[in-house]
Amino acid sequence: MSNERTSNVRRTGPVRLSTRCLAEAAILVALAQILSYIKLYQFPNGGSVTLATFPLMLFAVRWGLRPGLLACFAYGSLQLIFDGAYAWGWASMLLDYLLAFTPLGLAGLFRGKKWGIFVGTVLGCFCRFVIHFISGITVYRILVPTETVGILFTNPYFYSLAYNGTYMLANTALALVIAALLYVPLKKYILAQDLLGAQEQ
Numbered sequence: 001m002s003n004e005r006t007s008n009v010r011r012t013g014p015v016r017l018s019t020r021c022l023a024e025a026a027i028l029v030a031l032a033q034i035l036s037y038i039k040l041y042q043f044p045n046g047g048s049v050t051l052a053t054f055p056l057m058l059f060a061v062r063w064g065l066r067p068g069l070l071a072c073f074a075y076g077s078l079q080l081i082f083d084g085a086y087a088w089g090w091a092s093m094l095l096d097y098l099l100a101f102t103p104l105g106l107a108g109l110f111r112g113k114k115w116g117i118f119v120g121t122v123l124g125c126f127c128r129f130v131i132h133f134i135s136g137i138t139v140y141r142i143l144v145p146t147e148t149v150g151i152l153f154t155n156p157y158f159y160s161l162a163y164n165g166t167y168m169l170a171n172t173a174l175a176l177v178i179a180a181l182l183y184v185p186l187k188k189y190i191l192a193q194d195l196l197g198a199q200e201q
Contacts, residue, residue, distance in 0.1 A: 025071045028055040047167040053175040060107035068108030076101030095135035103127035125172040136160025
């Protein structure tokens, strides 16, 4: 009887955790989507400053790389569907939405690490910036010459660096500030210690 009960726990445990993972993904991706509508600043050709990054970082560092990448891809898909007015054709849709947001899930590489939420945020946001930068020098170079951040740019590389770097730096800083403010009260959850407890039961 004891062996049978243990076997049942082993069979149901992973299913329970998988369901919890999906539930948390749905909640935090939805929260990020809602926060993305609260734009602290909207740039004229796409890109904005919002509080949406932190929920995605939180999910990634709690559940790891693969779930983090999938959740961030889902978020990018929602952004394309509901906020894709700034896309300039299929290349922009691919780069600025589906590919750009997915690397935020790289924060999952630092799951369980003491300062993982901070390092993961910097890595994920930097990789997202790289994708936007590539989009800027390929798809959006049609906008050159143009003025942004008070400077007239005639080089697409400098333009993309300044334009995308401005809002990505702001979004990264906001996510880091939120993480710092919530690190102590949410430390157990940021380090996924509650999930370790669930696995032991």
